[in-house]
Amino acid sequence: MSAGKIEALKQAYAKSLTTKLATLEQLYQHFIEQTGDEPVKALHVFTHNLSGSAGLYGYPEVATKSKALMQIVETSYEVEPLPETQAEFNRLKDALQQAIQEKTS
Amino acid sequence: MIELSNFLKQPELKLRIKDNIIVEVLGDENIADCRCSKLLNQSVLDNFPFLYDLVDQETGRLEMVQLRDGRYVDVFFQQGDSEQELLVLLRDVSRHALRILDKQQLRNELDIAKTQLVQQQEALKQAHQLQSRFISSISHEFRTPLTTIIGHCDLLEKQSEQGSVSAVRNSAFYLVSMVNNILDYASMSEKGLEEGVDLVKSTVQTATLFEEISDIFTYQAAKKNLGFNLSNQTDIDKFITDPMRLTQCLVNLIGNAIKYTEQGQVSLTLGEEDEHLIFSVTDSGLGLTAEEIRKIFDPFYRVKSNSKAEYGAGLGLTITQNLAEKLDGKLSVQSEKGVGSVFILRIPLERIMLSEAEQDPSAPFNAKSLLLIEDNSEIQMFVEAVLSEYDLAIHVASSGEEGIALATEHQPDLAIIDFNLPGISGIDAAQEIRQLSPNTKLLGSSASIKLGKQLQSFPIFFDDILSKPYTIGDLLTTLRKLDK
Numbered sequence: 246m247s248a249g250k251i252e253a254l255k256q257a258y259a260k261s262l263t264t265k266l267a268t269l270e271q272l273y274q275h276f277i278e279q280t281g282d283e284p285v286k287a288l289h290v291f292t293h294n295l296s297g298s299a300g301l302y303g304y305p306e307v308a309t310k311s312k313a314l315m316q317i318v319e320t321s322y323e324v325e326p327l328p329e330t331q332a333e334f335n336r337l338k339d340a341l342q343q344a345i346q347e348k349t350s
Numbered sequence: 351m352i353e354l355s356n357f358l359k360q361p362e363l364k365l366r367i368k369d370n371i372i373v374e375v376l377g378d379e380n381i382a383d384c385r386c387s388k389l390l391n392q393s394v395l396d397n398f399p400f401l402y403d404l405v406d407q408e409t410g411r412l413e414m415v416q417l418r419d420g421r422y423v424d425v426f427f428q429q430g431d432s433e434q435e436l437l438v439l440l441r442d443v444s445r446h447a448l449r450i451l452d453k454q455q456l457r458n459e460l461d462i463a464k465t466q467l468v469q470q471q472e473a474l475k476q477a478h479q480l481q482s483r484f485i486s487s488i489s490h491e492f493r494t495p496l497t498t499i500i501g502h503c504d505l506l507e508k509q510s511e512q513g514s515v516s517a518v519r520n521s522a523f524y525l526v527s528m529v530n531n532i533l534d535y536a537s538m539s540e541k542g543l544e545e546g547v548d549l550v551k552s553t554v555q556t557a558t559l560f561e562e563i564s565d566i567f568t569y570q571a572a573k574k575n576l577g578f579n580l581s582n583q584t585d586i587d588k589f590i591t592d593p594m595r596l597t598q599c600l601v602n603l604i605g606n607a608i609k610y611t612e613q614g615q616v617s618l619t620l621g622e623e624d625e626h627l628i629f630s631v632t633d634s635g636l637g638l639t640a641e642e643i644r645k646i647f648d649p650f651y652r653v654k655s656n657s658k659a660e661y662g663a664g665l666g667l668t669i670t671q672n673l674a675e676k677l678d679g680k681l682s683v684q685s686e687k688g689v690g691s692v693f694i695l696r697i698p699l700e701r702i703m704l705s706e707a708e709q710d711p712s713a714p715f716n717a718k719s720l721l722l723i724e725d726n727s728e729i730q731m732f733v734e735a736v737l738s739e740y741d742l743a744i745h746v747a748s749s750g751e752e753g754i755a756l757a758t759e760h761q762p763d764l765a766i767i768d769f770n771l772p773g774i775s776g777i778d779a780a781q782e783i784r785q786l787s788p789n790t791k792l793l794g795s796s797a798s799i800k801l802g803k804q805l806q807s808f809p810i811f812f813d814d815i816l817s818k819p820y821t822i823g824d825l826l827t828t829l830r831k832l833d834k
Contacts, residue, residue, distance in 0.1 A: 250735045258728060293770060293797050293818075298728040300819025308819030312797060 258302040259348040265295060266341045273334050276318070285321045292318060292337075304344050310337040357436060358402040361387040361395055371440045375419050391416035414447045422447035479540055527601050531665045534598075535649065538672055547676050549592040553702060556587050556620065562597065563618060567604050576608060577615030584622040590700035595673050599681075602666035603631040603693045610653065611635030614690070622699065626679070629695040638685040646683065647671045670695070712739075715833050717763035719743040721790070723753035723779060724768045733766065736822050748772075750779030757783040762790050764832060766825075767812075769796040780811050791832040795820070 272291050275284040292315035300308035314333040321330070357363060365384045373381055375389055387395060394401070394416050405412045410427040417423060426439040538546035560580045571578035600618065607616040614634030621628040638646060638653065645651045650664040667681075674681040679697030720737060724730045725748045734744055745760055747753035750771045757765065765783060769776040780792050794812035797819075816828050 251732070254728075254732050254735055258732075261728075294726045294728070296797055297726055297768075297795075297818040298732070300821055301729055301732050301825075303821075305819070305821075312819060315797065 255302055258298070259344075262304075262307075262341060262345045262348065266338065266345065269295070269334075269338065269341065276321075282322060285318060289315060289318045289322075304340075306340040307337070307344050310340040313337070355402045358405070359399055361385065361390070361398050365438075369438070369440050371417070371421070371423060371442060375417050375421075389417055391418055391420070414443060414450070420444075422451075481536075527598070527605065528665075530598065531602070531669045534669050534673075535665045538669075547595070547673065549595060549676060551590055551592050551700075553588050554591055554593045554596065556582055556584075556589070559593070559597065559600075560618075560620075563600055563604065566601060567608060567616075570605075570608050571616060574608065574612070576611055576613070577617075578608075579615065579617040581617065581619045583619055584627075586620075586622060586627070586699070586701075588702055589627065590702060591677060591697060595677060596697070599670045599673050599677075599695055600629060600631070602670045603629075603695065606666055607631050607633035607635060607691070607693070611690075623696075625699050626696050627699050629697075631693045631695075632690065633692075634690040637687040637689045637691055638683070639687050643683060643685060647681075715740050715742055715764075715829070717742060717791075717833050719745065719760055719762040719764070720829075721745045721747065721753060721756055721760065721762040721765040723747045723750065723765065723771065723776065724795075725749065725771050726768070729768075732822075733825065736825075750774035750776060750782075753779050754782045754786065757787045757790060761787045764793065764829060765790050766793045766795060766816075766829075769794060777811055784811075793828060793832060 268291060272284070272288045276288045278284075292311045296308050296311035296315055299305075299311060310333070314330070314337050317330045317333050362385050365386070372384060372389060376384060380388070386398070390398070401412060401415075405427065412425040412427070414422045415425055421442055421444045423440045424443050426441070428437040428439070534547065540546065560582065564578075564580055568578055604616060604618060611633045612635070616631070616633045616635075619630045619632070621630065636653065642653055646653070647667050649668045652664040671681045674695055674697065677697045679695060682694050682696070683691060684694070685691035718741075720742050722730060722733055722737075722744060724733065724746075727748075730746055730748070734746055737744055742764075743760070743762075745756045745762060747756050750767075751774055753765070753767065753771075754774075756762075765780075767776045767780050767783075771779065774782075776794065776796075780794065783790060783792065792812045794815045795818055796815060797817070813832055814828055816824060820828075
């Protein structure tokens with residue numbers, strides 16, 4: 246294995262952040278507008294994956310915020326989305342935007 | 351011949367006795383009809399058939415027989431001149447008897463009192479246990495909603511007026527710490543210090559501990575215009591203890607310091623001495639008299655003050671002293687009335703012993719093979735890329751089923767298993783692998799704090815748990831621990 250491979254993976258991940266942000270917005274929209282477990286599950290899986298990967302690839306803020314949103318979304322299987330879900334979503338969006346900006350600047 | 355044994359079995363036998371005492375009991379007019387049944391107290395008559403057994407055969411004396419009028423007599427029996435005569439002599443021993451009886455009665459009363467005391471002690475113990483259980487159960491009832499309030503305050507705090515939410519949060523936090531103290535006190539009272547408190551030791555990051563303390567108290571201190579300083583005067587950045595119990599001790603000490611200080615400052619400093627950590631909580635508050643210092647660790651004792659500071663259960667210092675002891679440490683106080691106090695918590699310094707491999711990230715693993723079960727391809731690729739730096743055969747699976755098959759085939763030394771897998775869950779996969787490849791050390795990886803904590807208590811599933819999100823550093827450190 247080489248440091249080059251890790252670097253390549255990191256770069257690919259950095260590039261994927263923009264797509265991840267778009268996916269997040271789309272899934273969140275579905276989560277707000279649609280009923281049933283499917284949109285909840287989709288957002289839950291997405292934030293779960295994002296939280297895990299962002300930590301490894303060196304984006305602790307994105308990882309933490311994603312986990313926070315995941316934990317609130319988790320409760321939506323049983324109850325109506327909590328009012329703070331929007332705030333957590335905004336925080337994750339900000340963290341992703343910040344990470345994207347840092348990579349491009 | 352009248353046998354005494356016969357005589358003392360016939361209470362209705364007519365007696366020809368002329369004795370002053372008998373005359374006094376029966377009266378002159380009735381002396382002709384003298385019988386034991388008329389002379390003796392009913393309780394003596396009840397035991398009449400056994401009286402003979404009580405007669406001293408040598409002296410013919412029957413001691414302390416109670417007569418009908420209440421007097422006590424010693425009765426002396428003697429054979430008369432003729433065979434038909436039985437001489438009976440009575441001696442009034444009432445005064446002596448009463449003294450003896452008083453003593454006897456006192457003894458009986460003492461025995462009864464002792465028995466009652468033992469019974470009352472037992473009842474008290476049971477009541478105490480019931481009280482402890484009641485306190486424990488009601489405190490649990492308090493704690494659950496309070497924890498929810500605090501959790502939601504944390505969220506609200508980020509998006510609304512900080513001051514008011516912080517006030518709610520701090521009040522709720524204060525209530526929770528009080529409830530925790532009551533719960534601990536109840537548990538210690540019921541089960542004792544040894545069984546009443548469980549320690550769960552783990553690594554404490556000094557900076558994180560200070561950050562947490564700062565989060566809790568900065569607002570409270572600022573509200574009273576008090577300075578609040580935290581200072582680590584050591585180079586110890588991590589150590590091992592029970593973090594929850596240590597925080598509880600410090601929260602109690604600092605909470606008290608802020609409560610009883612109206613101006614000036616409160617500080618927490620960490621020092622080191624003779625392989626002990628010394629946490630000193632200093633305040634410029636009321637200070638304590640020698641009498642108050644003597645009582646300060648007693649349960650429910652509260653220092654009197656002119657301020658409104660006398661709220662609280664009066665258990666914080668008692669609990670802290672007990673917890674200090676449980677942590678093999680000691681809590682002491684130095685204080686001067688009107689100047690301030692220093693509470694010193696001294697606990698043994700348990701350093702984290704890192705192996706050479708743990709200190710050197712490039713050191714090789716003892717393990718020869720590793721199985722990674724992870725469905726997130728980004729994590730999968732990255733972990734694989736990092737671990738392939740080492741001399742490890744890495745097998746990667748994207749599902750539990752695939753992972754079980756690879757574990758059966760390769761019997762890896764280490765396995766990293768994500769909980770949340772498509773199909774069979776990571777926990778179920780781990781159980782299968784435990785059976786099929788018993789020597790494999792299993793590291794579970796979970797994004798669920800709750801599930802992670804629950805499973806940490808069950809080594810049957812995993813040898814260790816790593817919470818997501820984790821860094822490569824976290825992953826390597828945890829793998830090193832399993833790589834023995």
